[in-house]
Amino acid sequence: MESIQLRHTNDLHSHLESWPRVSRYLQGQTTAQTTYKFDIGDAIDRFHPLTDATMGQANVKLMNQIGYDAVTIGNNEGLGLSHEDLNHLYDHANYPVLLANLTELPGNNQPAWAQPSHIFETEAGTKVGVIGLTAPYELTYRSVGWNPHDVETTLDRLLPRLRDQADFVVLLSHLGLPTDRELADKYDLDVIIGAHTHHVLPQGELKNGTLLAAAGRYGDHVGQIDLVLDDNHQIVTKSAQAIPLTDLPIEPGDEDKIQAFQDRGIQLENEHKIVHFDQVQTIADQGRACLQALKEKSGLDVAFCSAGLFLQDLPVGENTAEDFLASMPHSIHPMVATLTGNELKDLVAELKAKEASLLNQRVKGSGFRGKVFGQVLLSGLTYDDQGQLLYAGQVVQADKQYKLATLDHYRWVDFFHVLDDSPAEIDLNLLLRELLAKYYQEQALTAGK
Structure with a gap:
């Protein structure tokens, strides 16, 4: 035996x-x-x-x-x-x-x-x-x-x-x-x-x-x-x-x-300098920067993300890879989803209907390393006086196709079914924190810092 x-x-x-x-x-x-x-x-x-x-x-x-x-x-x-x-x-x-x-x-x-x-x-x-x-x-x-x-x-x-x-x-x-x-x-x-x-x-x-x-x-x-x-x-x-x-x-x-x-990891991350901030970048600031970064990367005027992705402020002074990792530790990537006008209306309606509950909705898995979904953040999607949904200022047509700059996280979490099977392009070579790092670096260059 x-x-x-x-x-x-x-x-x-x-x-x-x-x-x-x-x-x-x-x-x-x-x-x-x-x-x-x-x-x-x-x-x-x-x-x-x-x-x-x-x-x-x-x-x-x-x-x-x-x-x-x-x-x-x-x-x-x-x-x-x-x-x-x-x-x-x-x-x-x-x-x-x-x-x-x-x-x-x-x-x-x-x-x-x-x-x-x-x-x-x-x-x-x-x-x-x-x-x-x-x-x-x-x-x-x-x-x-x-x-x-x-x-x-x-x-x-x-x-x-x-x-x-x-x-x-x-x-x-x-x-x-x-x-x-x-x-x-x-x-x-x-x-x-x-x-x-x-x-x-x-x-x-x-x-x-x-x-x-x-x-x-x-x-x-x-x-x-x-x-x-x-x-x-x-x-x-x-x-x-x-x-x-x-x-x-x-x-x-x-x-x-x-x-x-932990200490060795932090030491190595801190050797990777990313950007200098004159002012604290709050969680709210990072949310706004995320929307802008998504739009600039995709060349689109419309973007969607959520505040729960950002776990802490980015401090005044030199920020390193460790600072960005601490705020955005997720395995989450930029995504462009293609939706019909009706699907886009359904998504925005669902976001509005769930907005209050999502604020403290706990989320686990699908690359997310935070705690809650947080505030829904939208840019380029508004309503006119007649209650019609506007995409970059234009009334959304039911059968027309529209592109939405967002993150693959929302495709995997069981919240927004319209995103589950929609055509999508995901940049798996770029994490959320790397997207934000690149955006802030470009902003600093533009400002001459």
Whole structure:
């Protein structure tokens, strides 16, 4: 009989306050004959100054110290970084990146930093096939030079060959729990280690013979899968558990390490000087600047955003990348949406109807790192004396198409259904704080400062 243990993390999102305990667990002793360590994506998140300043390179360096055996990527790696930055994220990684359903445009080539699958072999001769898959956001990935491929088409192509070569197969899935369950019903997979939907499976879940496992988010759990195999390298028992972070002891020095991560990030961010302000830029000022920046970038006269995007004032004096990160830590990008006149009327009516409730409406996820939606901010959309909606001073016609400069955040949050499926152009190479930084720099140049 042979024992194999799989230790796993997912959706850490640069919550480095968890890292000392998580990393200690990953490196801890085990009674299994063989132990593999996997991360299932979204290890990075640019809300943390150390990640933002190094474009995730610092996270990779920390993961190198653990001895991960393989990782896959999530949307925070794939879409939170520019094409160029993702191409260099793993330059110094000492582990393979497994990613079977994303190719690089224009040639549709496998990224140089990733491979579709890998076969590990234990000392006892058991061959472990591992595949990596990530959520295939069709429009967004293609806009930054990557081509996501259908999950089932990818498995249909790869899995039969891998099953022939390996004794059992593990899927590193940054696809979400609903998809994991569907794949368990359709495919001969022994283990699916999940992520993306931040779900916790305390004791795993057995579905159609496939063991599903997942360890929550932000390092609030770590995952452990225990497998026992017979002399023919076939699994005879398998179990999973998600171990709460609170069960892992805090040790002297942990707080110092956490603070050191923060301090180093802030130091690096502060080295990036952006603009000098003679007056405080209040949250309200930043909201107005956002509307103007969106209009100037898009060349449009109409824009929409919300005050909850701005978390603190930008102070008098030299402002750095750290100041802008502190006010706008979100993974949110400029977007131009195209709406018919009727759709635009519906959106503005919905904004007006919800305006009071949105003021303190709590928002989570979809790249947002603040607390509430805040005040609705509009520019270029007004009503005339007859109550007709005006777009840049002209009466909105029902069937005519109109463009609206805004942010992709409003497409993903479940508030404005008219934006969900409308044609849109999203600049994933530019974050909100980078848009504002560029706008303020151009304003300073114009003023001769």
